[in-house]
Amino acid sequence: MTTLEIKQAVKRYPNGALAVKGVDVTVEDGELVVFVGPSGCGKSTLLRMVAGLESVTEGEIVLDGRLVNEVEPANRNIAMVFQNYALYPHMSVYKNLAYGLKNRGTPKAEIDAKVREAAKLLQIGDFLERKPSQLSGGQRQRVAMGRAIVRDPAIFLFDEPLSNLDAKLRNQMRLEIKRLQRRLGTAAIYVTHDQVEAMTLADRIVVLNNGEIEQIGTPAQVYGAPASTFVASFIGAPPMNLLKAQTGDGAIVIGESRIEAPVRANGPVTLGIRPERAHLANGSGGADGPPMKVDTVEELGAVRLIHGSVGGQHFTANQSADEPIPGDQVRLRLQADDLHLFDHGTGRRL
Amino acid sequence: MSQDQIAVTGKPVVPAAPSASATGAGAFVRRHQIVEHIVLLFGVLLMMGPIAVAFTTSTHDPVTIHSEGMQLGFGDNFLPTYEAVIFEQTGFTKQVTGWGMSLNSLILGLGFAIGKIIVSMLAAYAIVYFRFPLGTLCFWIIFSTLLLPLEVRILPSYEVVQGLGLLNSYTGLILPLIASATGTFFFRQFFKSVPNELLEAARIDGAGPFRFFWDILVPLSRTMIAAIFIIMFVVGWNQYLWPILMTTDESFYTVVRGIRQILQVWIGADIPDYNEALGLAIIAMIPPVLIVIIFQRMFIKGLVESEK
Known part of the structure; x- marks a missing residue:
């Protein structure tokens, strides 16, 4: 069954x-x-259109089989978690959770039961009488989620909910959100500009750029077969290497080396290679790929990043820490499966 | 032995020489504080001195005051003076007591302050949260009335109040004054600083315009309300010209008018009741001072706790 359908949605501002x-x-x-993209790509706007906080200029938003374009946010059966939590500062945690239910006219006993259940689920039972200002960032985050859970919505909308937390807490809360969402079995849209969050949380990722969808797919699809150079450079850290290259006669030419092309192409293309798929061979032993000039080595502990250039263009390779640190000149060992070819002009995958 | 250590021990970091020992820094702090206290005490003396002298003088009888001037020591006339001020009928028609005048002032002060808060909050709410044609223009028109203080529009105001038949009534005293450009401006600035997400969260929580105002904005504005209440109450309590024009019936006399009245009535043959005038002035001061003390606490508490 489909929870939410966004059909040809357009948002045009008055200007x-x-x-x-x-x-x-x-x-x-x-x-x-997960909606992911750089700032200004329209991901938050799209989420707010689903929430009813932005009007829909064209197109349809269908939630649980009902067209909700003109329905007030409170009557859409959605719940939203905001970036800065937007907790009511003068209300206790309990009242923050209960406020929406109270406005719906839910009986007191039922409100109490729901609030206590959500509090138990989120382990905020001890703070129910406190004010938001007396809570830590992570606790406030939980309260904001609690406020969403008690509404028992058809869909959760998360608007960059973790960006106000420090890195360690962010990883922890990310995992908690995922577990919670699985456990409740409620559909969710999660907006973020952080590709790691997108990869780890998503069942499916929607990559947005400039108000348009670049690609929709599972994390593995988006990572393994990016639909455009934009997706290729946005998903994955460090990003995919993108090299300008020539093709012809079933081969790719970078500088003076030739590699067998995975797809038929003619003329200029953009060649994409993930850093971790670019194997280095010291000296010339056994490798027939293009030569790489190494200039900087970054140690990350388990892996090491080798920065340098291939055919005069910047290139980064990823190497396991057990391998020997390469010299100034290495050759790349590439496999045809790991090569991504993109149209030189449009940036679309070939 | 360094500033860092001083900071760690919890003492205020002062720009003492880095080599100064902890006790040396302490002595420096004490010397510093003594100077500060002298300055503060001087300020207190300057402001409280006249009030103290007014109070001590009010405990003497009028003859002493008339012949010897202001008195620094206490006299033995405290009870009779204050009894007369509070309970004796004064004024030309002998209709009003000090107590009655205080009540009138209180009604004026409270009506003035509460009315202004209600009207300006609602006006600011409309201006900030509702898009209506010429909204910004409306705000600037309200704002420009700051250029027209009461004294400038006193004739048309009188005309309107008289036309409505509200002369000599509390309504006539209060109603024409409860529009406030200052209050509207303060609340507008405050509402603009409330994060938009709160409004959105409230919308998702099913709060309509009225609920959002009452459940979210009013509680958040507590400190603003307290601040504006203090200012407006004192302004209302101290009104002098406006009550003179709007009321002729002595039963509507306010304390501020009463002080003048005591000196005026017996001028000529008799010695004015200086002691009673000063006593009434002291009494007139008490409610505004109380209001400031009570609300100041809430005001500061709100400032410290404020969290948006």
Whole structure:
């Protein structure tokens, strides 16, 4: 079953700026879909259109089989977690959780039961009488999620909920959000600009750029077969190496070396190689790939990043820490499966 | 032995020489504080001195005050003076006591302050949260009325109040004054600083415009309300010209008018009741001072706790 369908959604601001340019997304039951993209790509706008906080210029938003374009946010059966939590500062945690239910006219006993259940689930039972200002960042985050959970919505909307937390807490809360969402089995949309969050949380990732969808797919699909140079450079850290190259006669030419092309192409292309798929061979032993000039080596503990250039263009390779540190000149050993070819002009995958 | 160590021990870091020992820094702090205290005490003396002298003088009888001037020591006339001030009928028609005048002032002060807060909060709410045609223009028109203080528009105001038949009534005293450009401006600035996400969260939580105002904005504005209440109450309590024009009936006399009245009535043949005038002035001071003390606590508490 489909929880949410976004059909050809367009958002045009009164000043004529197009924030979302005709987007189609579906969210299945219990699925966690992540909208990811750089700032200004329209991901938050799209989420706010689903929430009802932004009007829909064109297109349809269908939630649980009901067209909700003109429905007030409170009546859409959604719940939202904001970036800065947006807890009511003058209300206790309990009242923060209960406020929405109270406004819906839920009986007191039922409110109490729901609030206590959510508090137990999120381990905030001890703080119910405290004010948000007396809580730590992680606890506030939990309260914000609690406020979403008690509403028992058809879909959760997360708007960069972890960006106000420090790195360690972020990883912990990321895992908690995922577990919680699995456990509740409620569909969710999660907006982030952090590709690591997107990769780790998502059932499916929607990569947005400039108000348009670049690619929709599982994390593995988006990572393994990026649909464009934009996706290739956005997903993965360090990003995929993108080299300008020539093709012809079933081969790719970079500088003076030739590699067998995985797909048929002619003329200029962009060649993408993930850093961890670029194996280095010291000296010339056994490798027939293009030569790489090494200039900097970064140690990251388990792995090491080798920065340098291939055919005069910047190139980064990833090497396991057990391997020997390469000299100034190495050759790359590449496999045809690891090569991604993109159209030189449009940046689309070939 | 360094500034860092001083900071660690919890003492205020002062720009003492880095080599100064802890006790040396302590002595420096004490000397510093003594100077500060002298300055503060001087300020207190300057402001409280006249009030103290007014109070001591009010405990003497009018003859002493008339012949010898202001008195620094206490006299033996405290009880009779204050009894007369509070309970004796004064004024031309002998209709009003000091107590009655205080009540009138209180009604004016409270009505003035509460009315202004309600009207300006609602106006600011409309301006900040609702998009209506010419909203910004409306705000600037309200704001420009700051250029027209009461004294400038006193004739048309009188005309309107008289036309409505509200002369000699509390409504006539209070109602024309409860629009406040200052209050509207303060609340507008405050509402603009409330994060937009709160409004959005409230919308998702099903709070309509009225609920959002009452459940979220009003509690968040507590400190602003307290601050504006202090200012407006004191302004209302101290009104002099406006009550003179709007009320002729002595039963509507306010304390501030009463002080003047005591000196005026017996001028000529008799010695004015200086002691009673000063006593009434002291009494007139008490409620505003109390209001400031009570609300100042809430005000500071709110400032310290404030969290948006």
